[in-house]
Amino acid sequence: MKTLKYSRQRESIKTCLMERHDHPTADNVYLSIREEYPNISLGTVYRNLNLLVELGEVRKLSFGYGPDRFDADLSLHYHFVCRECGCISDLPLEPSAQLNEKAQCCCQGHIDNHLTYFYGVCQDCLKKNSH
Amino acid sequence: MKTLKYSRQRESIKTCLMERHDHPTADNVYLSIREEYPNISLGTVYRNLNLLVELGEVRKLSFGYGPDRFDADLSLHYHFVCRECGCISDLPLEPSAQLNEKAQCCCQGHIDNHLTYFYGVCQDCLKKNSH
């Protein structure tokens, strides 16, 4: 087990993720942080994001369109992904909290969380298509 | 709407995906197909996999560990992803068929399907860790 040392950069990255709720990519985070720490590098952002994911303080979202995104909202919630523009948004849908337990019963390994992605076409793209 | 022409390669890729149930990566598929068509290129495999995904005949799985995987099993089912070794397997869990409808009610756009990933540590990695 490796000891963790404080770093302003990591602190700032975590704060950034907790403040914005738009599921930013690593690059989005990088650009935000640069306003406060102009010398930060993209590599550092990636290293810290991965570290935060390992620590369970942040979640990585992968859904098959474009780069991964990061979310500091650890509450159980679902995401909607637009197949056309790739936008991603939270769904105000009551999530099934017992799902992990149920899954645990039928799984040989150990489950600690789950992520659900709904795919479709967002409102904006539907409008564009109808023109 | 573009007309689709028959291609032996695409046929073979689809057959391959329907026969194997191990969620292969594009490269895995490429290596399989090469046994029958030694000249096929990885680019062709990617092009056809993407085409099949667009046609809705195949699903792409992205879950944050390593390359994307492909699945010709269109039935509603859930996946388990091992955080340590990256392996992925089907979960024999009764899936919630009404979830799409519920999500549709609270979504401004149009939803056509959803994918759920459970994350944890697989049986094999649990064993290794205990040594």
Added chain:
DNA sequence: GTCCCTGCAAATCCTTTGCACTCCT
């Protein structure tokens, strides 16, 4: 002082793409 963390740049991995040629229809 030690060891983790950083910035930088190069490297790596995965995927897409341009082009000349081939195969379906």
Added chain:
DNA sequence: AGGAGTGCAAAGGATTTGCAGGGAC
């Protein structure tokens, strides 16, 4: 014949990594 599909190789995008210097403890 026409145009979609292919193989090849190069390009592209996202992410990781090696290294020398800087900062936390």
